[in-house]
Amino acid sequence: MTATFFYCLLAYTAITCNSQEVTGDDSEEELAMRAICTMDSEIGPCRALIPRFFYNRYTQRCQEFDFGGCNGNANNFETYKECRVACRTVQKVAKKCRLEPETGRCRAAITRHFYNMTTGQCENFVYGGCGGNDNNFRTTEECVESCRRPKTRGIPKICLWPAARGNCEDNKPRYFYNVEKQACETFHYSGCDGNDNNFANEETCKHVCSKDMRASTSMIQPRGKPFGSRLRAGMRTREWRIKQKQLRKNGERADRTEHRGQN
Structure with missing residues (x-):
């Protein structure tokens, strides 16, 4: 918009x-x-x-x-x-991304990219070629990766690349992931070269690049041992502690290894 x-x-x-x-x-x-x-x-x-x-x-x-x-x-x-x-909507970003863009002291006219804290976007500016500050990136992708990390974390690197038409003469409709808009959009591919941010259909693009889509389609795997195994281990530990408490009254001590071997 x-x-x-x-x-x-x-x-x-x-x-x-x-x-x-x-x-x-x-x-x-x-x-x-x-x-x-x-x-x-x-x-x-x-x-x-x-x-x-x-x-x-x-x-x-x-x-x-x-x-x-x-x-x-x-x-x-x-x-x-x-x-x-x-000021709660001002995004938290790296120190270099908080700086105003600086042309520098030289007189070249090089197109570079900086992070604009007001708009929350990576935008173009003219760099003189020397001096300036660190809010200065050669490509939009570098700027996005450095300054919009909270929104791009977890997104595959290929999805941060811009749409690349390539160098051939075909005109194939394809989809690419627009990281600025967080959406898959159409572009025309020439048929060769380009980059991997290039999908035959919107569904594939979303599956690879959209965090919401990946979260909804991925299976949630438990960390470590399966829940049933951890539950049984917890029950054995509880039984061992009860036995230890009972034996302590009689001046004896439960052996954890021996108890495990009985299960």
Whole structure:
């Protein structure tokens, strides 16, 4: 879903509204709130020292700061609880993924990918070729693997790859797994090359890549010994303990190995 959302940076003397187009399934309200929560704290030009709370995108916690009393921005909450509730949709990600993208000091124009904390998506930016920071990935797959791990954990690696048409001239309808949308989608395959994120039908794609589908079709296997075996072992242990307690009264001691051999 592509949505144009408008979020207002509520100041104390004026309201400034900005628009931004994003792609994703989050509600406009959630996107607007994340845009606010990823702002830096602003004291403002006034000189009061009012204790307030802001969401620190770099520590991923709500922290106290001194507000000057005017202007500033909307990442400004009267209580810790208000901050926590407002910013609860900001995803917990690795440190490098919390950074703003940096072009760097060189002048090349290289397309790279960064994680946008506001939209929760991996997006393109222009990299100068040197300097910058670690929120800089050569491919969308690298970015997704590094920064959207909670959603991609357990998904086979081939399902993180983009759809690849290949280099031949055929036009076969196939399915690939779109990790950004967490869904299987159609594309046209040329008939050669490409990659393994390429399925003849939607059912196979879902079976391989969809966590929900794999969970519903997989058989749950007990860990360790079968339940019946563990139950019998537990009963034998209980019997041994009862026998030991009885013998202890008579100054004797039960032998666990001997008891096991009797069963």
